[in-house]
Amino acid sequence: MQVNEKMRNRYPLIGEKRWSVVLLVILGIIGALVFTTTILQTSNNTLFCSLTRTSNQQSNPTPIQLRAILHYATSHVVPQQSLEEISITLNVIKSLNRPFNFLVFGLGHDSLMWAGFNPHGTTLFLEEDPKWVQTVLKDSPELRAITVPYRTQLQEADELLKTYRSEPACSPAKATLKGNEKCKLALHNLPDEVYDTDWDLIMIDAPRGYFAEAPGRMAAIFSMNVMARNRKGSDVTHVFLHDVDRKVEKAYAEEFLCKKNKVDGVGRLWHFKIPAIGNNDTRHDSNDSTFC
Numbered sequence: 336m337q338v339n340e341k342m343r344n345r346y347p348l349i350g351e352k353r354w355s356v357v358l359l360v361i362l363g364i365i366g367a368l369v370f371t372t373t374i375l376q377t378s379n380n381t382l383f384c385s386l387t388r389t390s391n392q393q394s395n396p397t398p399i400q401l402r403a404i405l406h407y408a409t410s411h412v413v414p415q416q417s418l419e420e421i422s423i424t425l426n427v428i429k430s431l432n433r434p435f436n437f438l439v440f441g442l443g444h445d446s447l448m449w450a451g452f453n454p455h456g457t458t459l460f461l462e463e464d465p466k467w468v469q470t471v472l473k474d475s476p477e478l479r480a481i482t483v484p485y486r487t488q489l490q491e492a493d494e495l496l497k498t499y500r501s502e503p504a505c506s507p508a509k510a511t512l513k514g515n516e517k518c519k520l521a522l523h524n525l526p527d528e529v530y531d532t533d534w535d536l537i538m539i540d541a542p543r544g545y546f547a548e549a550p551g552r553m554a555a556i557f558s559m560n561v562m563a564r565n566r567k568g569s570d571v572t573h574v575f576l577h578d579v580d581r582k583v584e585k586a587y588a589e590e591f592l593c594k595k596n597k598v599d600g601v602g603r604l605w606h607f608k609i610p611a612i613g614n615n616d617t618r619h620d621s622n623d624s625t626f627c
């Protein structure tokens with residue numbers, strides 16, 4: 336204390352200088368902080384804006400999703416598939432984690448849900464009944480649906496299964512779809528978009544197959560197997576078939592979609608992963624008389 340007192344008395348400016356240095360250091364720190372914050376804010380704004388723009392594009396609900404929310408919030412009718420059945424498809428959709436090509440047989444109370452699950456991809460519905468297409472599209476014009484004429488009736492299912500092998504145009508080695516009039520199981524006159532697209536997911540929950548004159552799902556099952564096998568590239572096609580508790584769906588699934596391709600199932604829904612035959616295929620030299 337004595338020394339300090341002496342020093343202060345001898346050199347009165349020392350104390351003031353020290354305070355000046357402390358003040359300068361504090362001002363320096365504040366200046367550096369202001370400078371850094373300004374720089375960060377400027378760059379963050381640019382970064383933040385672009386992030387917001389990207390995530391807005393991804394997260395803003397699309398018209399089809401808004402329609403679906405409104406529909407299911409105000410409708411007393413729910414899809415026929417159970418929560419567990421729908422979850423099988425939804426889990427596959429989540430695992431893809433990208434927009435995809437989704438072909439759905441039949442328009443129904445589930446249509447807005449399927450389309451809403453794929454807001455940035457392509458979802459196309461194939462419906463047997465033109466009047467039902469009009470009714471559904473009147474309420475949900477965002478859905479894309481095509482009317483498909485069928486050449487089969489449910490009452491022919493057993494006979495077709497017994498005899499298709501004798502028609503070369505239905506054989507595993509030669510079966511095609513477009514223009515294949517000879518094979519009654521081939522959906523031969525669909526719009527080109529259906530043939531030209533590599534469908535990632537196919538949902539077969541139509542046409543109707545619960546009375547003798549109904550088209551039945553025979554042609555849908557046969558044709559989707561042919562389509563999946565013949566797709567370009569090496570990707571698999573996920574095929575979901577509903578109502579497998581019925582004799583025809585079960586028999587045709589086992590004949591064409593094949594037990595070895597069945598990867599999941601719950602309730603009345605089976606999930607198949609059908610591999611593409613690809614370029615190395617020996618299909619055209621094959622004498623195989625079965626698809627499985």
Ligand SMILES: C[S@@+](CC[C@H](N)C(=O)[O-])C[C@H]1O[C@@H](n2cnc3c(N)ncnc32)[C@H](O)[C@@H]1O
Pocket residue numbers: 413414415416440441442443444445462463464467540541542543
């Ligand atoms: C088994 S339903 C498909 C039902 C659909 N998965 C659902 O959850 O609503 C198959 C076919 O029944 C017909 N259908 C379904 N609902 C209908 C309705 N309310 N009126 C007329 N036809 C209907 C359509 O031809 C449809 O393709």
